[in-house]
Amino acid sequence: MPLTLLSGQFSQANEREYLWSLNFGPQHPATHTTLRLLLTLDGERVVDAVPDIGYLHSGFEKIGEHLDFNQYVTVTDRMNYVSPMANNVAWHHAVEQLLGIDVPPRCKYLRVIVSELAMIGDHLVAAGAMGLDVGAFTFFLYGFYQREKIYDIFESLCGARFTNSYTRVGGLSQDITPLTIEKIRDFIKGFPAVLRDMENLLTRNRVFIDRTQGVGVLTRDEAINRSVTGPIARASGVTRDLRKDEPYLAYGDLDFKICCSEAGDCYARYLVRMHEMRESLKIVTQAIENLPAGPVNVDGAQRTGLPDKHQVYQTIEGTIEHFELLMSNRGLAAPCDEVYAAVEAPNGELGFYIVGDGTDVAYRARCRPPSFVHFAIFPHLIRGHQISDVVAVLGSLNIIAAELDR
Amino acid sequence: MENEPFVPGLAGKGGHLIALEEVLDALKLQAGVLDMDAFRGQWRVVVDSSQLHATLKRLKEAWQFDMLVDITCVDYLQYQHATDRFGMVYLLACTERNQRLAIRVLLNEPNLVLPTVTDLWAGADWMEREVWDMFGIRFEGHSDLRRILMPEAFAAHPLRKDYPRQGRGERHNFPVVTRDQS
Amino acid sequence: MALELPDNVVVTKLDALASWCRKNSLWPMPFATACCGIELMGTGASRHDLARFGAEAMRFSPRQSDLMVVAGRVVMKMLPVLQRIWLQMNEPKWCISMGACASTGGVFDTYAVVQGIDRFMPVDMYVPGCPPRPEQLLQAIIDLQDKIQQGGTLAGREFARAQRSRVLVDLSASGPCGPDERAN
Ligand code: SF4
Numbered sequence: 001m002p003l004t005l006l007s008g009q010f011s012q013a014n015e016r017e018y019l020w021s022l023n024f025g026p027q028h029p030a031t032h033t034t035l036r037l038l039l040t041l042d043g044e045r046v047v048d049a050v051p052d053i054g055y056l057h058s059g060f061e062k063i064g065e066h067l068d069f070n071q072y073v074t075v076t077d078r079m080n081y082v083s084p085m086a087n088n089v090a091w092h093h094a095v096e097q098l099l100g101i102d103v104p105p106r107c108k109y110l111r112v113i114v115s116e117l118a119m120i121g122d123h124l125v126a127a128g129a130m131g132l133d134v135g136a137f138t139f140f141l142y143g144f145y146q147r148e149k150i151y152d153i154f155e156s157l158c159g160a161r162f163t164n165s166y167t168r169v170g171g172l173s174q175d176i177t178p179l180t181i182e183k184i185r186d187f188i189k190g191f192p193a194v195l196r197d198m199e200n201l202l203t204r205n206r207v208f209i210d211r212t213q214g215v216g217v218l219t220r221d222e223a224i225n226r227s228v229t230g231p232i233a234r235a236s237g238v239t240r241d242l243r244k245d246e247p248y249l250a251y252g253d254l255d256f257k258i259c260c261s262e263a264g265d266c267y268a269r270y271l272v273r274m275h276e277m278r279e280s281l282k283i284v285t286q287a288i289e290n291l292p293a294g295p296v297n298v299d300g301a302q303r304t305g306l307p308d309k310h311q312v313y314q315t316i317e318g319t320i321e322h323f324e325l326l327m328s329n330r331g332l333a334a335p336c337d338e339v340y341a342a343v344e345a346p347n348g349e350l351g352f353y354i355v356g357d358g359t360d361v362a363y364r365a366r367c368r369p370p371s372f373v374h375f376a377i378f379p380h381l382i383r384g385h386q387i388s389d390v391v392a393v394l395g396s397l398n399i400i401a402a403e404l405d406r
Numbered sequence: 407m408e409n410e411p412f413v414p415g416l417a418g419k420g421g422h423l424i425a426l427e428e429v430l431d432a433l434k435l436q437a438g439v440l441d442m443d444a445f446r447g448q449w450r451v452v453v454d455s456s457q458l459h460a461t462l463k464r465l466k467e468a469w470q471f472d473m474l475v476d477i478t479c480v481d482y483l484q485y486q487h488a489t490d491r492f493g494m495v496y497l498l499a500c501t502e503r504n505q506r507l508a509i510r511v512l513l514n515e516p517n518l519v520l521p522t523v524t525d526l527w528a529g530a531d532w533m534e535r536e537v538w539d540m541f542g543i544r545f546e547g548h549s550d551l552r553r554i555l556m557p558e559a560f561a562a563h564p565l566r567k568d569y570p571r572q573g574r575g576e577r578h579n580f581p582v583v584t585r586d587q588s
Numbered sequence: 589m590a591l592e593l594p595d596n597v598v599v600t601k602l603d604a605l606a607s608w609c610r611k612n613s614l615w616p617m618p619f620a621t622a623c624c625g626i627e628l629m630g631t632g633a634s635r636h637d638l639a640r641f642g643a644e645a646m647r648f649s650p651r652q653s654d655l656m657v658v659a660g661r662v663v664m665k666m667l668p669v670l671q672r673i674w675l676q677m678n679e680p681k682w683c684i685s686m687g688a689c690a691s692t693g694g695v696f697d698t699y700a701v702v703q704g705i706d707r708f709m710p711v712d713m714y715v716p717g718c719p720p721r722p723e724q725l726l727q728a729i730i731d732l733q734d735k736i737q738q739g740g741t742l743a744g745r746e747f748a749r750a751q752r753s754r755v756l757v758d759l760s761a762s763g764p765c766g767p768d769e770r771a772n
Binding site for chain 2: 059228
Binding site for chain 1: 619621622623626627629630633634635648660661663665666669673695696698699700701718719721
């Protein structure tokens with residue numbers, strides 16, 4: 001397909017000759033991944049922007065109709081690849097809602113821990129990349145080093161750096177080990193100092209403030225009307241956070257605050273992200289110190305996770321259970337019904353709409369991607385600003401292409 | 407600093423003035439409401455396609471369902487005991503009272519047309535474009551109904567059940583650039 | 589005829605010298621589309637530090653770079669862009685296909701994903717993994733350096749050949765998205 005000018009958008013522009021159009025992306029350093037924008041410019045001022053997406057559309061939802069509930073978690077890893085753990089949790093949260101499974105408390109706490117660590121990692125990249133785009137390279141390196149530490153934690157937790165596939169229906173792929181707990185405690189100890197360093201670098205930096213304050217303002221009503229969620233909505237004064245509003249997993253037991261701002265500009269989004277990292281760290285600390293004992297997988301008649309190797313080889317029950325779960329005509333059976341379940345992912349409300357049809361494969365696995373909704377507001381945010389603000393606004397929205405296009 | 411985020415906690419929230427049941431009771435009297443049921447605590451209301459826009463408008467304006475969480479579609483072609491081909495789903499949320507409601511519309515060929523809701527929620531714009539792209543359902547009154555994820559020249563609607571997962575060979579249909587040419 | 593060379597003189601072929609220069613100053617162009625791109629970023633960032641192998645000067649303009657790292661899946665809409673960028677790069681140039689998706693399509697055996705970029709453009713080095721660890725990418729770059737050392741040229745064979753067959757590849761003729769008779 002040649003890169004054609006999108007039809008119908010420029011009729012007005014053609015009449016006014018002094019306007020010219022600029023093709024931005026799909027391969028451009030500031031788009032981070034594969035976004036394309038067609039900007040109409042009047043000198044340096046952006047008159048209009050038309051996003052063109054789909055450069056990473058890989059048919060996630062179609063695959064969801066062919067892989068079973070446990071297999072599909074590997075694909076959700078690749079959806080928001082900056083925080084795969086949050087996607088894993090979101091997917092199995094929805095599947096368990098469909099199957100009517102209530103996971104054991106230890107599993108709930110562990111899922112909270114991993115999704116909050118994912119939240120920190122995601123915000124580090126989001127804030128770091130935003131800094132990178134407006135010229136703060138050191139800030140990005142600080143952030144990425146901390147991210148490597150989170151990778152380390154995940155690696156000792158489940159064996160993979162960032163395509164984790166950690167959750168299973170009714171449980172987790174494996175329990176946490178003392179080594180991992182130690183690593184998490186280490187991280188909790190070291191991270192606040194780094195966060196302070198990072199804030200010292202950027203939060204009161206004149207250049208950074210000038211480039212982000214008052215840029216890309218989104219008001220509260222617009223945010224709600226345009227279905228915006230997550231840190232972007234909270235930076236505009238929407239106090240919606242699913243962790244508080246619909247406490248799922250163990251969030252009801254934990255003490256944390258929702259960070260909001262009223263300004264709604266890029267700087268506010270940056271601040272909200274920085275503060276949310278603190279709150280997430282608080283959640284991780286509470287959860288790791290109060291980690292309940294007990295199994296991580298649903299047990300007994302409801303069992304959905306495979307019994308461990310020892311049981312399979314040594315006990316007849318284990319062998320039977322293993323067999324029952326893996327036989328093609330046994331295994332899980334989802335009810336013939338539909339559910340929608342969402343979690344608060346780092347980018348906003350990440351939900352899955354699953355239709356079950358009596359088998360262990362979803363009939364339809366729709367993902368409600370926050371990035372998709374957020375990129376739709378981009379033209380609205382950028383109109384009237386300078387062309388150099390394009391990257392600042394893009395950075396503050398934290399668009400992840402694979403989640404955008406799926 | 408003036409932009410220091412404030413942390414309001416939950417103050418001002420949680421005033422559950424109107425229970426979801428009240429909304430549902432009122433909806434029952436509404437014209438065009440065909441059915442309503444709940445599964446795992448989630449209420450779904452099936453609406454006739456001709457009354458869809460009016461119902462959504464009423465929900466937004468009279469009952470403060472101010473956020474459109476998602477619009478999606480399900481193709482029931484191979485679904486057991488399915489009577490209709492497509493089911494559209496509108497997921498609504500009320501940010502004030504923290505309630506959710508799903509509105510469903512059933513559609514059959516050849517009448518794959520629905521009124522747009524972009525006039526109610528600006529966020530519906532891309533969601534409707536995606537449904538058009540993936541399922542081929544038209545939205546009347548949408549200002550810019552183009553394909554959004556697939557290339558403009560693509561012929562099929564890939565999330566329909568009669569479209570194979572591996573496609574019909576479109577992905578192999580490109581010229582080859584060799585070392586010599588570059 | 590014994591000619592004594594002073595110790596600080598090295599005899600080599602001009603070819604080898606040119607290759608040596610080229611291999612130690614690769615300027616990669618990250619064509620990062622998806623998850624692998626994050627690992628590519630990780631490779632360039634503080635811990636793994638691509639600079640140790642002389643390849644840290646990431647250039648986002650195809651005109652300035654000589655190594656394209658395709659990191660992530662390439663889908664139908666993206667492939668023409670990829671080909672165009674490849675054609676815009678100057679000789680000599682190399683291509684690393686990073687990750688299962690770029691090499692074979694990986695887990696995404698779907699209608700939209702190109703099943704391996706090597707079907708439509710030349711690739712020098714494949715990095716397996718989903719995603720490959722940064723160490724793997726580093727190894728690929730080291731291997732590519734070996735390859736460059738062995739294959740370099742000053743005679744300009746690659747340019748000569750390119751001249752001869754300088755047919756402009758008409759990307760606009762690329763297929764409509766209709767079904768392909770060649771099928772899968
Ligand atoms: S190979 Fe794996 S990590 Fe890399 S782009 Fe493909 S899915 Fe993502």
